[in-house]
Amino acid sequence: MKLFYDFHIHSCLSPCGDNDSTPNNIVNMALIKGLQAIALSDHNTGRNCPAAMTVGKKNGLVVLPAMELTTSEDIHILCLFERYEDLQKLEKYIQTTRLRIRNKPEIFGRQLIMNENDEVIGEEEDLLIVSSGVSVEEAAALVKGFGGIPVPAHIDKQSNGLVGILGAFDYGLGFDMIECRIDSGVGLPRLVDSDAHYLWDISEAEHCIEAETCSAHGVFEALQKMCGKGGK
Numbered sequence: 439m440k441l442f443y444d445f446h447i448h449s450c451l452s453p454c455g456d457n458d459s460t461p462n463n464i465v466n467m468a469l470i471k472g473l474q475a476i477a478l479s480d481h482n483t484g485r486n487c488p489a490a491m492t493v494g495k496k497n498g499l500v501v502l503p504a505m506e507l508t509t510s511e512d513i514h515i516l517c518l519f520e521r522y523e524d525l526q527k528l529e530k531y532i533q534t535t536r537l538r539i540r541n542k543p544e545i546f547g548r549q550l551i552m553n554e555n556d557e558v559i560g561e562e563e564d565l566l567i568v569s570s571g572v573s574v575e576e577a578a579a580l581v582k583g584f585g586g587i588p589v590p591a592h593i594d595k596q597s598n599g600l601v602g603i604l605g606a607f608d609y610g611l612g613f614d615m616i617e618c619r620i621d622s623g624v625g626l627p628r629l630v631d632s633d634a635h636y637l638w639d640i641s642e643a644e645h646c647i648e649a650e651t652c653s654a655h656g657v658f659e660a661l662q663k664m665c666g667k668g669g670k
């Protein structure tokens with residue numbers, strides 16, 4: 439079956455994400471747009487994923503747990519997972535490598551952690567958009583090791599895009615998929631996502647994947663297949 443997707447959406451936990459991008463608002467907007475599958479991908483954290491996944495489940499929308507990892511070179515890598523526990527392990531690991539700089543909400547924005555009722559249950563105090571200590575050379579193997587799919591994000595963008603920062607696409611880095619709005623000439627499967635920081639920027643039903651079932655497992659397996667990994 440064809441599933442329309444947007445695998446790169448920020449919530450109110452990203453400092454640059456709008457405070458109205460709550461778990462319920464994101465899920466509802468994705469449904470209004472006609473999507474069947476999304477991923478919640480905040481900067482260097484997945485802590486709003488459990489709420490968004492619960493809301494998604496209640497409303498018939500697949501929500502993959504994800505994060506947008508910042509490498510030590512300031513390259514953004516979208517990390518997609520099937521299970522939140524696996525994403526949590528990656529987060530725990532990168533937390534030990536991340537620079538600890540306190541967030542200044544008045545400058546960068548608040549970093550709100552919410553439950554499935556959109557109630558604030560916490561606020562991240564360390565700024566989330568700083569680089570991790572994970573280099574782009576080790577990122578792919580690290581994310582795959584935790585069971586995720588690493589996807590260099592918005593490679594066509596000058597800021598924080600792999601090609602913009604490294605000057606060219608390096609196939610030796612171990613990535614099997616890219617995210618890019620245009621055909622970049624990189625011969626790998628390509629995702630087209632919104633990178634929405636505001637609700638209205640979430641993708642329309644324009645890009646789809648072919649999956650066996652409309653479930654986190656089905657979507658993740660479809661992505662694995664696109665990466666040439668077969669399915670389990």
Ligand SMILES: [Zn+2]
Binds near residue numbers: 514598
């Ligand atoms: Zn980014």
Ligand SMILES: [Zn+2]
Binds near residue numbers: 446448506633
């Ligand atoms: Zn992003």
